[in-house]
Amino acid sequence: MTVKLIGGLIFGLSGVIMALSYRRFQLRKLVTVDGFISLLFYIKGQIECFARPRSDILATLPLEIFSACNCPHGAATLEELVEASRIYLDDEALRLVSSFASEFGSTFRDEQLRRCDYYISALSEERRRVFASVNSKGKAGGALWICACIAIIILLW
Numbered sequence: 001m002t003v004k005l006i007g008g009l010i011f012g013l014s015g016v017i018m019a020l021s022y023r024r025f026q027l028r029k030l031v032t033v034d035g036f037i038s039l040l041f042y043i044k045g046q047i048e049c050f051a052r053p054r055s056d057i058l059a060t061l062p063l064e065i066f067s068a069c070n071c072p073h074g075a076a077t078l079e080e081l082v083e084a085s086r087i088y089l090d091d092e093a094l095r096l097v098s099s100f101a102s103e104f105g106s107t108f109r110d111e112q113l114r115r116c117d118y119y120i121s122a123l124s125e126e127r128r129r130v131f132a133s134v135n136s137k138g139k140a141g142g143a144l145w146i147c148a149c150i151a152i153i154i155l156l157w
Helices: 002-048 053-061 063-068 079-082 090-105 107-155
Strands: none
Touching: 002 053, 002 063, 002 090, 002 107, 079 090, 090 107
């Protein structure tokens, strides 16, 4: 009887841990989109105020932005930064940041500023969608993990 109780407790705790991990993963998606929005604001400010070239902008990028974008060790190019955070980006957010990374530095200053504005607004809209998704998926996913572990406990009892 005590072995069953201990086993049931272990399964129950593993369900809670999996639910919390899933919730943390969903929240990390939101933080990643916020990180890329911050990155775009930083790049826009560097282009607008200092007219810095692409390589200088990436070299002066604060570590907090790298961390928010899930690239804690830094990246030499925007493509590397996008690749490092690919797992936390939904399809639309990934498409937007990949498009920006491929276009960055290929146009004149005024056009680059307009593109920054476009991608900031598009990512902000995507952030609203991700926020709604995180709330619903986080709660449903957490409940699913806990219920699955309870079902296993009942079946094994």
